[in-house]
Amino acid sequence: MDGLPKELGDIFTNNSLSQSAISLEEQKFNVVEGAQPFLTQEELDLLPIDQVRHVVCGVIFNEYGQVLVARRRAGVDYANSLEFPGGKVEHHETHEEALVREFEEEVGITVANFKLVYDKRVNGSSEPFHIYFYLIKDFFGHPYGVEGQEVFWLNVDEIDYNRFPPATQILIQNFILTNEYLQEIYQH
Ligand SMILES: Nc1nc2c([nH]c(=O)n2[C@H]2C[C@H](O)[C@@H](COP(=O)(O)OP(=O)(O)OP(=O)(O)O)O2)c(=O)[nH]1
Numbered sequence: 001m002d003g004l005p006k007e008l009g010d011i012f013t014n015n016s017l018s019q020s021a022i023s024l025e026e027q028k029f030n031v032v033e034g035a036q037p038f039l040t041q042e043e044l045d046l047l048p049i050d051q052v053r054h055v056v057c058g059v060i061f062n063e064y065g066q067v068l069v070a071r072r073r074a075g076v077d078y079a080n081s082l083e084f085p086g087g088k089v090e091h092h093e094t095h096e097e098a099l100v101r102e103f104e105e106e107v108g109i110t111v112a113n114f115k116l117v118y119d120k121r122v123n124g125s126s127e128p129f130h131i132y133f134y135l136i137k138d139f140f141g142h143p144y145g146v147e148g149q150e151v152f153w154l155n156v157d158e159i160d161y162n163r164f165p166p167a168t169q170i171l172i173q174n175f176i177l178t179n180e181y182l183q184e185i186y187q188h
């Protein structure tokens, strides 16, 4: 796990739920980013690329123009927030291999034909990471929450980007809500 130790993550979540005065919906999204020493974006960007963890995520649309979204589990970093499926690249893997593996492990589908659309250096809760978002043009199978997590298709006009981690919010605002993705999907 990339976040706080599980016990700490749970304590954080429970405290937030019991003591905070914010709405029930907002309480579900507990950002633990920054629990480790905070680095500015400039400091993060100066870290050598081979010294930060790489994370790959995929954005997939179905034939109705809906986007595939999952909910992060309790007790992990960004607990209960929404996310695009994906995860950490392992040492022996390319980004593409990691993306294929993560989609099989998390949502049970095989993905193909993808393109990098946005990337960003992030101050994670336990370590800095570099996140890469791929637009996935083809997939095989029917997605479901292999690890028991909620997985669903969301209409683009129903996306509330505040429910996603900060890096994903930027992607949604600049790539999805602007319809930039349509050009990428239909460009051959
Ligand atoms: N999957 C995913 N992770 C995201 C998104 N935005 C974002 O900041 N992250 C962060 C959360 C985590 O700190 C990090 C890695 O994601 P992860 O928790 O899915 O990693 P993983 O699947 O390998 O999980 P694990 O084996 O470590 O439990 O990326 C997103 O849209 N999707």
Ligand SMILES: [Mg+2]
Binding pocket: 085, 086, 087, 088, 106
């Ligand atoms: Mg994951």
